[in-house]
Amino acid sequence: MINAAIIGLGRWGQNLVNSVQGKSDLIRFIAGAVRTPAKVQDYADSNGIQLYDDYRKALADPAVDAVVLATPHSVHAELIVAAARAGKHVFTEKPFTMTTESAKEAVRACTKHKVTLAVGYNWRFQPALQEIRRMLDDGRLGRLLHIEGNFCGPSVYWYPKDHWRQKKDEGPAGGMTGRGVHIVDAMLYLAGHVDTVYAQSFRRALDYGIDDTTSMLFRFKGGASGYLGTFIATAETWRMQVFGSNGWVEVGDVEHLSTWTMRVCLLNPDNLRERRRPQVMSFPDTRTERAELEHFARAVACKQPLAIAGGDEIHGVTVFESVLESARSGDPVKVGKRTAPVKTRAAARKPAAKKQVAARKPNTRRR
Numbered sequence: 001m002i003n004a005a006i007i008g009l010g011r012w013g014q015n016l017v018n019s020v021q022g023k024s025d026l027i028r029f030i031a032g033a034v035r036t037p038a039k040v041q042d043y044a045d046s047n048g049i050q051l052y053d054d055y056r057k058a059l060a061d062p063a064v065d066a067v068v069l070a071t072p073h074s075v076h077a078e079l080i081v082a083a084a085r086a087g088k089h090v091f092t093e094k095p096f097t098m099t100t101e102s103a104k105e106a107v108r109a110c111t112k113h114k115v116t117l118a119v120g121y122n123w124r125f126q127p128a129l130q131e132i133r134r135m136l137d138d139g140r141l142g143r144l145l146h147i148e149g150n151f152c153g154p155s156v157y158w159y160p161k162d163h164w165r166q167k168k169d170e171g172p173a174g175g176m177t178g179r180g181v182h183i184v185d186a187m188l189y190l191a192g193h194v195d196t197v198y199a200q201s202f203r204r205a206l207d208y209g210i211d212d213t214t215s216m217l218f219r220f221k222g223g224a225s226g227y228l229g230t231f232i233a234t235a236e237t238w239r240m241q242v243f244g245s246n247g248w249v250e251v252g253d254v255e256h257l258s259t260w261t262m263r264v265c266l267l268n269p270d271n272l273r274e275r276r277r278p279q280v281m282s283f284p285d286t287r288t289e290r291a292e293l294e295h296f297a298r299a300v301a302c303k304q305p306l307a308i309a310g311g312d313e314i315h316g317v318t319v320f321e322s323v324l325e326s327a328r329s330g331d332p333v334k335v336g337k338r339t340a341p342v343k344t345r346a347a348a349r350k351p352a353a354k355k356q357v358a359a360r361k362p363n364t365r366r367r
Contacts, residue, residue, distance in 0.1 A: 002089075002297040004066045005031035005058040006049070007079060009040045012093065013070035019289035021047050026297040029068075033058040055079060059086040066116075066300060068293070069093055072164050073177050077102035080117065084109040089116045089300045091293065095181045095320065096313050098172075100336075103317040107309055117307040118296040121185040125291035127283035128251050128260040132242055133190055140266070141244030147187050148227040149240035151179035151256070156205060156212045156232045166209035172324050173201045174211030175230030179238075182256075183228050184319055186240060188312045191220045194319050194335045199326040205233035216323055250278070259285045 006013050009032050017029050029047065033055040034040055044051045052058050058067065059082060066089035069079055077097040083090045090110065096119045097103040110117040123129055135141045155178060159165045171177050176184075188194070199216035206212065212233035218226035239252030247266030265278035299306050307313040318336050326333040 001025065002027040002065050002300050003030045003063055004028065004068050004091075005033065005061065005064045005088075006068050006070060007033045007055050007058065008070035009034050009043065010070065013068075014040075014043060016068060016070060016093075016289055016293065017047060017049070019287055020293050024290060024294055024297075026294045026301075027066075031058050031061055031064055056082070059083055059088055064088060066091065066296075073170050074098055077106050080106040081109040084113040084115050084117075087113060087115065089296075091118045091120060091296045093120045094185070095177050096307070096317050098169075098317075098320075100314065100318045100321055103314045104309070107307055107314060110307070111305070111309070114303070116296065116300045116303070116305060118292070118299065119307055119313045120292055121182065122288035122292045123182050123186050123256075124189055125286065125288040125295070126251075126260050127286055128262040128281070129186060129189065131262065131281070131283070132249050132251075135249065136190060136242075136244065140246065141242065141249065142246030144191055144222065144224045144242070144244055146225045146227075146243045147191055147240065149183040149186070149238075150229040150231070151175065151183050151238040152229070152231040152234050153179070153236040154233065155179070156209060159209075161208050168210055171210040173199070173320075173327055174203070174214040175232040176201075176214060176320060176323060179232065180214065180228060180230040181316065181320065183230070183240065185312065185316055187218070187220075187226055187228075188316060188319075190242060191224050191226065192222045193220065193312075193315050194226075194322075195219050195221045196332050196334050197319065197322045197326050198332040199323045200330075201323075201327040214327070216326070257288065259283055 004027055006017055006029050020027050021029055029049055031050045031052065032044055033052045035053065037051040037053050041051060058064060067083045069076055069090065069092040071079060073095055076092050080090050080092060097106060107117060136144055155175065164170050196219045197216055201211045201214040203211045204213050213231050215229040218228070220226065236254050238256050239250070241248060241250040247264070250263045251260045262281045263278040264281055265276055268274045268276060322333045322335045
């Protein structure tokens with residue numbers, strides 16, 4: 001049994017705890033760190049969680065084997081490095097980090113200190129997505145041609161003007177950090193690494209906060225194409241469709257945390273003019289948050305690295321950076337070959353402030 005500490009006990013942090021606490025034989029939460037313990041004390045007491053008012057106290061707790069980060073995006077890298085130095089394994093919510101260099105630094109720190117690092121892309125644990133991967137691998141879908149997806153909802157309306165999720169350095173390119181990165185990771189899982197991206201992102205619904213209308217085109221190194229849209233000032237919906245030379249598959253609904261069903265439509269090789277109706281495939285119920293945390297726990301127990309140099313986790317961050325660069329410049333960008341740095345307020349901090357950044361107490365509240 002892995003004893004974990006949750007850093008950040010807002011809505012999503014509690015969702016992660018609820019997925020395994022009292023249910024899993026592999027991982028449990030024994031500690032947590034939040035800026036204002038009184039706000040979640042009753043919840044912590046009901047789940048047997050020792051609360052700290054500083055993440056460093058959780059890292060110093062000898063009973064804690066691993067930490068799970070459910071914090072604002074901009075502090076992920078800092079907390080991962082601190083946890084690695086303390087000898088704690090790390091599971092971080094997506095997005096991994098905000099820059100390629102900080103992602104590489106986080107992986108280097110975990111490798112150096114021999115701790116396992118995982119990133120919370122729970123869609124990879126959906127049976128439907130795993131079946132799509134098998135259909136590509138065994139040839140049922142034929143050659144991959146194109147993937148398109150969207151992940152949308154009214155999230156720009158959920159948070160007041162001064163909330164951290166409305167800050168552009170926490171949510172550059174609008175819905176990408178909260179929603180779009182899930183689609184990107186699913187595409188990497190199915191199609192491999194991205195070669196070029198052409199993006200646009202802007203704000204249309206409100207006169208403050210982050211962008212609400214973001215879309216992009218991809219070309220994958222394997223030759224397939226892709227499209228992604230994330231619009232966060234509309235009704236809730238998500239969808240992904242994968243086209244192969246033998247047919248297509250589609251997943252999508254309003255709720256994305258439930259177990260997906262999948263529509264499959266394949267060509268009839270004996271009658272290519274036949275317009276077949278898609279077949280619906282269903283799968284056993286799966287709680288993806290529990291699945292991803294238990295996968296992390298097994299890796300910790302086996303001393304197996306998950307996020308590694310050259311892996312999808314770092315490449316996903318590089319794709320994200322390239323999306324920002326393309327949206328800023330209005331030009332296609334070759335992934336990993338940016339010609340100018342993407343400047344957000346977080347990235348533009350002066351080097352002289354480094355000691356203050358390292359010494360500050362990160363905002364570990366995630367609502």
